[in-house]
Amino acid sequence: MIRQITLTETMRAALRKGVEDHKFSHGHALVLAGGPGRGGAARLAARAALRAGAGLVTLACPQVSLAENAAHLTAVMLTALPDAYTLRGMFADTRLNALCLGPGLGAPRALEMVPGALWGRRATVLDADALTAFEHDPGPLFNALHDKVVLTPHPGEFRHLFPDLARAWEAGEMSKIEATSRAAVRAGCTVLLKGHETVIASAAEEIAVHSATGEMAAPWLATAGSGDVLAGLIVGLMARGHSPFEAACSGTWLHAAAARQFGPGLIAEDLPDALPALFRDIGL
Numbered sequence: 286m287i288r289q290i291t292l293t294e295t296m297r298a299a300l301r302k303g304v305e306d307h308k309f310s311h312g313h314a315l316v317l318a319g320g321p322g323r324g325g326a327a328r329l330a331a332r333a334a335l336r337a338g339a340g341l342v343t344l345a346c347p348q349v350s351l352a353e354n355a356a357h358l359t360a361v362m363l364t365a366l367p368d369a370y371t372l373r374g375m376f377a378d379t380r381l382n383a384l385c386l387g388p389g390l391g392a393p394r395a396l397e398m399v400p401g402a403l404w405g406r407r408a409t410v411l412d413a414d415a416l417t418a419f420e421h422d423p424g425p426l427f428n429a430l431h432d433k434v435v436l437t438p439h440p441g442e443f444r445h446l447f448p449d450l451a452r453a454w455e456a457g458e459m460s461k462i463e464a465t466s467r468a469a470v471r472a473g474c475t476v477l478l479k480g481h482e483t484v485i486a487s488a489a490e491e492i493a494v495h496s497a498t499g500e501m502a503a504p505w506l507a508t509a510g511s512g513d514v515l516a517g518l519i520v521g522l523m524a525r526g527h528s529p530f531e532a533a534c535s536g537t538w539l540h541a542a543a544a545r546q547f548g549p550g551l552i553a554e555d556l557p558d559a560l561p562a563l564f565r566d567i568g569l
């Protein structure tokens with residue numbers, strides 16, 4: 286059965302915070318960032334994760350990027366992360382329960398960090414450079430993927446990882462839903478294929494569609510960095526304990542609803558900051 290993503294009472298209930306909760310009740314998300322001058326995308330994702338309600342969010346960047354990121358971050362915490370060995374060491378903290386890799390990461394750092402991140406078997410979003418870095422040799426990525434992962438490709442990134450499915454979809458031989466569903470089964474994880482119609486499929490063959498058309502149109506999402514925000518929303522929700530598929534569905538709904546709430550003129554950094562008013566409007 287194909288689910289049309291709308292706001293449900295279950296989704297609303299899962300977004301609430303309980304009166305007796307503390308920050309660790311809502312998880313700790315780690316967002317990896319790349320080198321100097323490339324930190325914007327990861328900061329967008331980190332801010333979105335915190336606004337989505339993750340209890341703690343840490344941005345992990347190379348030593349050389351600390352000063353740049355420190356100048357931009359306050360509630361989001363910051364740590365230096367030189368290499369994958371150090372990343373593996375961070376998994377000793379079992380409270381660190383969700384990861385986001387890709388936005389602004391750069392291909393060399395993605396090739397090193399993605400296998401290290403997947404080794405930790407935490408809930409993980411892979412987006413942008415964490416997908417394109419494996420374009421020429423996807424084997425190491427596919428061998429390491431697990432069922433707590435959400436891949437969030439736009440159609441160009443989808444083409445890099447699943448060229449045969451993308452070709453069949455683009456040639457009209459296969460629907461977007463079928464292409465996404467086959468990709469999820471092949472990858473053994475959740476796949477979210479972006480666009481004004483976003484399709485989400487899990488390896489267990491759950492399928493959901495969000496159509497941003499008609500009254501639900503959100504054309505101002507066609508702006509640089511809005512995908513980085515979506516990755517952050519999903520990792521924030523997974524830190525809070527949502528399953529990968531549910532986090533992808535709720536994140537997609539929140540992303541488009543926040544864009545509609547803000548309206549024309551939206552740029553990516555407006556999205557996380559539109560969430561408080563949206564949360565009030567939906568009665569959280």
Ligand SMILES: NC(=O)C1=CN([C@@H]2O[C@H](COP(=O)(O)OP(=O)(O)OC[C@H]3O[C@@H](n4cnc5c(N)ncnc54)[C@H](OP(=O)(O)O)[C@@H]3O)[C@@H](O)[C@H]2O)[C@@H](O)CC1
Binds near residue numbers: 391413417439513
């Ligand atoms: N504020 C910041 O710091 C921001 C930082 N960012 C960071 O920059 C890094 C690289 O990201 P990017 O945007 O340069 O590369 P990307 O989106 O892969 O485009 C490359 C090619 O892919 C294609 N393509 C793209 N979209 C498509 C679509 N919908 N449907 C189909 N095809 C599509 C298209 O190629 P074509 O198909 O036209 O040949 C395009 O030329 C990455 O780390 C990211 O996180 C950005 O997020 C922006 C905000």
Ligand SMILES: Nc1ncnc2c1ncn2[C@@H]1O[C@H](COP(=O)(O)OP(=O)(O)O)[C@@H](O)[C@H]1O
Binds near residue numbers: 483505540
């Ligand atoms: N016309 C549109 N209507 C609704 N959503 C859109 C539209 N164009 C783009 N989006 C959404 O905006 C986001 C763009 O992500 P992406 O292409 O990865 O951009 P970036 O890499 O700049 O962050 C995706 O979530 C996509 O579904």
